[in-house]
Amino acid sequence: MIKLFFETDHRVLMAQVSGICSSQDIVELDQAVIHFLAQHERAQDAPIRAIYDFSRVDALAIPESRIVERRHHPAIVHGKRVLVVRNARESGHARAFAEEQKIAGYDEPAIVGSFGEACALLRLDHPRFDPIEQPVG
Numbered sequence: 782m783i784k785l786f787f788e789t790d791h792r793v794l795m796a797q798v799s800g801i802c803s804s805q806d807i808v809e810l811d812q813a814v815i816h817f818l819a820q821h822e823r824a825q826d827a828p829i830r831a832i833y834d835f836s837r838v839d840a841l842a843i844p845e846s847r848i849v850e851r852r853h854h855p856a857i858v859h860g861k862r863v864l865v866v867r868n869a870r871e872s873g874h875a876r877a878f879a880e881e882q883k884i885a886g887y888d889e890p891a892i893v894g895s896f897g898e899a900c901a902l903l904r905l906d907h908p909r910f911d912p913i914e915q916p917v918g
Contacts, residue, residue: 782799827860865896
């Protein structure tokens with residue numbers, strides 16, 4: 782399951798992924814983020830930053846070939862990105878993703894173990910994330 786939230790004052794988009802994370806979930810996450818940015822990102826504003834919270838993922842059901850392929854895609858969010866992971870397996874995938882992003886010439890995301898660490902890294906003091914209604918279909 783994917784849920785999106787936005788912290789307006791600091792312009793931070795948060796995507797929470799929970800349950801079993803599949804290839805289709807990643808496609809839906811990308812589409813939801815693209816849709817959100819199309820509605821809220823403007824050149825005159827500070828860039829939107831993002832927290833991708835995978836700490837509620839119970840299992841990854843994504844073929845390794847798909848993970849490798851995804852690592853080479855440019856970032857959708859152009860501001861600072863932070864990945865929140867909770868265990869060694871997820872951390873390994875996240876670190877490989879970050880390294881491949883760096884090798885491909887893209888800004889690599891930071892990787893942390895908790896939502897609190899993500900907020901501290903982005904200097905969010907008492908953030909208020911509001912739910913974002915996602916498009917259907």
